[in-house]
Amino acid sequence: MTLIKSISGIRGTIGGKPGDGLSPIDVVKFSASYARWAKENTGKSNPVVVVGRDARISGQMVESLVCASLSGMGCNVVNIGLATTPTTEIAVVKEKADGGIILTASHNPAQWNALKLLNGNGEFLSAEEGAKILAFAEAEDFEFADVFDLGTITNTDYLPDHVQQVLDLELVDADAIADANFKVAFDAVNSVGGIAIPALLKALGVQEILPINEEPTGHFAHVPEPLPENLVETCQMVRDNDVDVCFVVDPDVDRLSIISEDGSMFNEEYTLVAIADYVLSKTPGNTVSNLSSTRALRDITEKHGGSYTASAVGEVNVVTQMKASDAVIGGEGNGGVIYPASHYGRDALVGIALFLTFLAKSGKSCTKLRKTYPDYFISKNKIELTPDIDVDAVLVKMKEKYQNERVNDIDGVKVDFANEWVHLRKSNTEPIIRIYAESTNQQASVDLAQRIISEIQEIISK
Numbered sequence: 001m002t003l004i005k006s007i008s009g010i011r012g013t014i015g016g017k018p019g020d021g022l023s024p025i026d027v028v029k030f031s032a033s034y035a036r037w038a039k040e041n042t043g044k045s046n047p048v049v050v051v052g053r054d055a056r057i058s059g060q061m062v063e064s065l066v067c068a069s070l071s072g073m074g075c076n077v078v079n080i081g082l083a084t085t086p087t088t089e090i091a092v093v094k095e096k097a098d099g100g101i102i103l104t105a106s107h108n109p110a111q112w113n114a115l116k117l118l119n120g121n122g123e124f125l126s127a128e129e130g131a132k133i134l135a136f137a138e139a140e141d142f143e144f145a146d147v148f149d150l151g152t153i154t155n156t157d158y159l160p161d162h163v164q165q166v167l168d169l170e171l172v173d174a175d176a177i178a179d180a181n182f183k184v185a186f187d188a189v190n191s192v193g194g195i196a197i198p199a200l201l202k203a204l205g206v207q208e209i210l211p212i213n214e215e216p217t218g219h220f221a222h223v224p225e226p227l228p229e230n231l232v233e234t235c236q237m238v239r240d241n242d243v244d245v246c247f248v249v250d251p252d253v254d255r256l257s258i259i260s261e262d263g264s265m266f267n268e269e270y271t272l273v274a275i276a277d278y279v280l281s282k283t284p285g286n287t288v289s290n291l292s293s294t295r296a297l298r299d300i301t302e303k304h305g306g307s308y309t310a311s312a313v314g315e316v317n318v319v320t321q322m323k324a325s326d327a328v329i330g331g332e333g334n335g336g337v338i339y340p341a342s343h344y345g346r347d348a349l350v351g352i353a354l355f356l357t358f359l360a361k362s363g364k365s366c367t368k369l370r371k372t373y374p375d376y377f378i379s380k381n382k383i384e385l386t387p388d389i390d391v392d393a394v395l396v397k398m399k400e401k402y403q404n405e406r407v408n409d410i411d412g413v414k415v416d417f418a419n420e421w422v423h424l425r426k427s428n429t430e431p432i433i434r435i436y437a438e439s440t441n442q443q444a445s446v447d448l449a450q451r452i453i454s455e456i457q458e459i460i461s462k
Contacts, residue, residue, distance in 0.1 A: 007130025178205025
């Protein structure tokens with residue numbers, strides 16, 4: 001069993017002894033600690049907290065525990081039930097709530113679940129706020145409300161509000177999308193995308209929709225991370241059914257991957273690149289992505305006369321840098337699109353609407369649109385960690401080894417070479433070191449990654 005506590009929340013495999021896996025006791029402790037933070041942060045005895053969840057098998061059980069614990073602490077709960085992560089973020093703002101908890105382990109397999117924590121802006125907590133909640137939980141330093149001060153629990157649906165907010169965006173053109181007569185497929189990996197995406201596509205005027213893994217059972221039809229190796233069958237269905245584009249999301253619908261009309265991957269890294277190209281063509285400005293994202297965003301930004309900045313990995317870090325840079329679009333290379341005109345959160349529904357608008361207005365097919373962008377290829381790798389490995393020491397030695405290159409150490413170690421780069425960092429969500437390498441062809445990126453992995457293993461073995 002695995003339980004990972006971090007400043008962004010708590011994530012683990014369901015079951016096991018308290019403290020080993022994500023047990024009901026751990027859920028209650030963490031929910032109560034969040035409630036204490038919300039009460040102190042607002043000065044209210046009954047702060048309002050929004051709760052939403054993806055469709056994973058443990059979701060209903062965890063939802064019951066979280067809502068009851070928050071109520072037991074005196075919080076008034078707005079339970080929006082099955083909802084995408086961006087829907088929950090939007091609901092916090094629309095409810096004028098004091099915070100929110102999203103129950104999702106994102107791209108992790110079915111045995112995982114997590115509590116992700118939001119502030120009153122519907123954005124992820126800062127490191128300082130997260131550390132405070134971790135300290136409360138560790139010390140079990142919280143006090144439940146008496147019977148006359150228990151919080152209420154109300155149930156509501158915020159998907160219609162989310163869809164309408166997308167339709168209202170100035171750069172989303174539903175008429176152009178409808179006129180294009182697209183046949184659109186989507187793979188929702190048996191989670192909440194199966195509810196949200198068809199609702200959005202119908203609102204955008206898409207007449208022909210091919211659902212794949214639509215039913216939100218939580219029994220994921222394939223590994224839920226939207227990577228090429230997990231989408232072989234989906235790509236074949238695209239080829240067999242003559243669709244114009246297929247959208248693939250993770251279980252909580254904040255990551256967006258695209259399959260072109262010929263069944264080839266548009267490339268998850270290029271989701272943000274293409275959408276940024278469209279946004280920048282209409283509203284020139286600056287962009288931000290994290291250190292592990294493709295150089296292509298920088299190239300596109302500079303083509304439109306803007307300035308590109310890299311942030312540390314993690315949505316909260318990207319958002320912080322976007323605000324500092326006054327970025328008009330940003331996100332992460334894993335298909336996470338953050339469009340401030342909507343809200344400061346990764347949102348696959350916003351991404352779908354902007355991409356379809358761009359596709360309709362460009363008159364190009366997905367494959368032809370993809371060919372308009374510079375070609376970079378990323379190799380994404382990881383090394384499993386054991387408790388005896390001192391990751392920080394490993395990263396220091398790698399930084400020393402490449403001290404004559406351009407090195408960025410705001411998040412792990414990124415080494416920029418003339419035509420390629422490699423980024424090494426300890427994952428915040430899994431016991432692994434991530435090794436991402438990018439070059440101008442796939443084999444070169446694989447070779448670079450393997451060279452770095454060999455060097456790391458040599459350091460570990462000493």
